[in-house]
Ligand SMILES: Nc1ncnc2c1ncn2[C@@H]1O[C@H](COP(=O)(O)OP(=O)(O)OP(=O)(O)O)[C@@H](O)[C@H]1O
């Protein structure tokens with residue numbers, strides 16, 4: 001058995017279950033049961049608080065875990081990340097009241113900073129040579145400047161709407177974070193073998209999520225140019241169409257370059273372009 005920790009409830013919960021499901025691993029969602037076993041994969045799931053997970057990994061209570069990368073910076077720098085999972089993307093930033101003049105980080109010298117991530121802030125300030133007073137609070141950090149508890153805050157920012165609603169502005173980004181799969185230093189050889197299988201599946205899911213299958217028609221005299229634009233996994237598949245002088249091309253393109261590639265294909269004579277999602281991608 002491989003033991004995995006997943007957040008019991010919160011920002012990471014649903015997407016953690018979803019990625020396992022897409023990897024073909026079925027588990028109950030932990031609403032009542034805090035420990036469950038997959039029906040079709042040697043995986044035991046423990047539903048825990050995100051904030052407690054680094055310690056459970058370190059102690060070997062679980063072999064692996066899905067948690068926010070920012071939390072490893074805060075209390076798990078000794079723990080190894082085996083895969084970045086691409087969801088729960090956010091940043092940890094410094095924010096101050098909107099009306100404050102803020103010219104540089106030096107403006108934080110001697111000020112009070114409220115945060116749920118004291119180690120991250122302490123290290124950041126030490127690196128920048130700034131002395132400030134830290135107030136650790138475990139939630140609703142954005143309220144601190146409005147109630148006179150602090151001059152600035154360091155907290156998670158995603159859309160920026162919480163900062164906006166609390167009349168704060170982001171002035172410095174300390175780090176970027178996303179959900180990651182981290183591993184315990186105490187993982188056994190047997191559990192590690194199961195982890196390899198799990199990782200292989202997760203990587204197939206992640207690759208498929210960022211790729212699209214593209215089908216298009218093109219006149220034969222434009223094929224060379226279009227093949228150049230469409231690299232695919234090896235090279236595109238070219239099939240003759242019933243209509244004389246035309247071919248159909250099939251390939252895979254990456255989401256990041258997607259719209260640029262489509263524009264280029266159109267300018268170079270591609271017609272009837274179809275884009276389909278990919279279920280899994282095994283490389
Ligand atoms: N607004 C957000 N947008 C995107 N990701 C976020 C956001 N807020 C938090 N995260 C990420 O999700 C993780 C879990 O956040 P969440 O607020 O659900 O739990 P928590 O308060 O950190 O932990 P616990 O489970 O211990 O209560 C964070 O560590 C961060 O990586």
Ligand SMILES: O=P(O)(O)OC[C@H]1O[C@H](OP(=O)(O)OP(=O)(O)O)[C@H](O)[C@@H]1O
Nearest residue numbers: 139140155156157158159160161162163
């Ligand atoms: O930039 P935004 O998109 O507004 O997101 C940022 C907010 O999201 C998180 O809080 P969450 O909603 O997880 O509540 P919590 O404080 O109870 O963890 C974080 O602590 C910020 O407050």
Ligand SMILES: [Mg+2]
Nearest residue numbers: 010011139156
């Ligand atoms: Mg939160």
